[in-house]
Amino acid sequence: MNGARSLLTTLVDAGVDVCFANPGTSEMHFVAALDTVGGMRGVLTLFEGVATGAADGYARIAGTPAAVLLHLGPGLGNGLANLHNARRAHTPMVVVVGDHATYHKKYDAPLESDIDAVAGSVSGWVHRSLRPADIAADTMAALDAARRGVVSTLILPADVSWSDGAGPAPAASEPEEPAVDGDAVRAAAAALRSGERAVVLVGGDATRAPGLAAAVRIGEATGASVLCETFPARLERGAGVPAVERLAYFAEAAAEQLAGARHLVLAGAVSPVSFFAYPGKASDLVPDGCTVHVLASHRGAAAALEHLADELAPGSTPAVAPSTRPALPTGDLNAFAAATVIGALLPEGAIVVDESNTAGVGVAAATAGAPAHDVLTLTGGAIGYGIPAAVGAAIAAPDRPVVSLQADGSALYTISALWTQAREHLDVTTVIFDNGAYDILRIELQRVGATSGAEPGPKARELLDLGSPAMDFVQIAEGFGVPARRVRTAEELAAALADAFAEPGPHLIDAMVPSLLS
Template sequence: MNGAQALIRTLVDGGVDVCFANPGTSEMHFVAALDSVPRMRGVLALFEGVATGAADGYARIADRPAAVLLHLGPGLGNGLANLHNARRARVPMVVVVGDHATYHKKYDAPLESDIDALAGSVSGWVRRTSDASQVSADAVEGIAASRWGSQISTLILPADVSWSDGAQLFSTMDARPAGADPLLAPEVVEVLRSGEPTVILVGGDATRRAGLAAAARIAAATGARVLCETFPTRLERGAGIPAVERLAYFAEAAAAQLDGAKHLVLAGAKSPVSFFAYPGMPSDLVPAGCEVHVLAGHTGAADALSALADQLAPGTAAPVAAASRPALPTGPLTSASAADVIGALLPERAIVVDESNTSGVLLAQATASAPAHDWLTLTGGAIGYGIPAAVGAAVAAPDRPVLCLESDGSAMYTISG
């Protein structure tokens, strides 16, 4: 068994059974090994940014990582923008980057580059495998780091390590590390019982139905307001789900939403800052005199909110959005009428990938009470994410309709998707 075969078998044993790929010469043994492991589904992309964006969209819906196969440093570089978005989304992903054979690197061939440095800018875990016997062990560690750390793991695989025999398989890590006790936040309980103006800012896994329901229960019982981070990784919304207002993109509007708050409770979200610096405007959007309290990080926020709701709001039901659709519009096509068309016709269980940018400002209102659906957003601000993410979401959930709302300029970056 060569290194490439061991890597693919370890990936599928670890639950990574889809690989979005744009391979080159140094990855040919990995490609050949796909035939020997039929459980791995290979999906070819014509541009690396499509492969990385598709893996992002896949992970957001499947709740587990896909693999990405890239060719040397330039291939990794071509995929960096959507890896940046995936890093900001805190999705798991296993990136395999082929490199020159170990003995060939000293010759500084034209495609030679510092892959480790490039990978480090977007990855939480980076490993260069130097021997076929270590490929599986390194892959096991990378899968665990990605899945349980909600981050990108990058494994650099030299060509001779890939083609060399002597590889062996190591067992994958099945158990999730124990999480923190969600009840260990007494100051948050005190704040919410105080009656002082409080905002709960949700993000991470708290933007799913369970987390939103818990936050809505807390708000109903305590008078706190609930906001969602500006660009959530995956927001469940629509009829039957508690409605939540997203924090505005522009600093002035976001500051107005937070104005008057004495306490800001973070449940899966980061403390809000403006996207850019503006003359005379603060970068930190937390109002002066407002105390920030961290309830939970990106993962575990829904559980923490549920525990908090059981403590603060026993017997309180979460208000949910009623089913309602806008009427189909007539007249000229505008951003408003387009939003109404989408709201009127959006299918049940749809996955909406939103990179509509400025054309989509009215979408939230038009679709708020449409049949329950998932909404994926541009978490990192690097455009060209929408089409690839929609491809990945469709691979993850082939039984669900996927709607990509794509601005024309952003589409040009990854049009081959």
């Protein structure tokens, strides 16, 4: 058995049966092995950032490691932004990167690069296989690391891939769940019983129903505020699910949510900081005089919260979000009307991939009482995540509708993911919030200008404008094989969504909305 076939066999035997790929010459033996090793689904993407983003979305929904195949250092570099998001989400992922043959590297061929250094910037585990006999064990080590919540990168030289001599894989081992830290539970319980204002900030695996239920029980019993991190990897919400408010994106609003807290309990979340620095404003959002208590990291946070809830509120049952739908609006479309239509029509069991950024500001409130659904968010802030992540989510859960809420500017980074949606016949409805601008950057330009005293001029404003010329998302989508239509009123959006939800397969809706700053 050659090295590539050994790697593929090991992945399949360990339960990894989907590989998102944009391969090149160095990976051709892996590609060829797809026809000799049954059980692996290869999913082609047209850009490496789509492959890595799709793997992220897949693993967040499947709960198992995703596999990615990339070509040398430049291919890995093209996928780096969404690997950054995956790292921030603690997504289990095995990235296989082909490299030049070991004897060829000394010639410094045009595609030669320091793959190890590039991989190290986003990976929690990096290894280079140097013998076919080691590949199976190296693959299992990569999987073991990925299951702990890191991006694992396995570098596979071409001659190691094509050479024979590979051995069998060692037995798979399930990662041990982190033990609940009794001292941390007792310290948090004491803080929450103190009578002083407290905030419980949840993230990691505590953003699913069990963790949310425990957190809400704690809040109801102690009066503590319960917040979710700003960008959770996967948040369960909607009717019948305990509801928690998300920490605000802008630092001023987040500071108001945390104001006066004397205790901050971190359950799967990290201590809050502002996303960017601003002159004269604090970066650390923890209020002065507030003690931070780390209950658990991203793995084991739900279990720790359940222990804490049983300590503080034994036998209690948390309140859950009621089943409510907003009435369908009428008239010209704007960001809030679009959000209301989505809330009124969101299907049961939907997976919402949210990269709507500023234009989607009303979506969370509009969908709070919609049928229970999952939300995947932009954990690392590197845009171009949404459409690829929707690919992965749809492959991971083919029986669930995927709704991709997408800002127009960030859509263009990885728009070719629509082609993969069409090729794989995925049930994804993409709604483009089309305001013809980088609205979030317009807001940031105003904020920076306010601190510097400078008024943005025409050259600065032009750099954030996407309307000269305007892009035609309908033609772009149809060019990739995805049916599309443009809507300008709430009624048209409602009709387009109803049609898309009724017909399996990919659809795109170009929702024309004015800028929030207009």
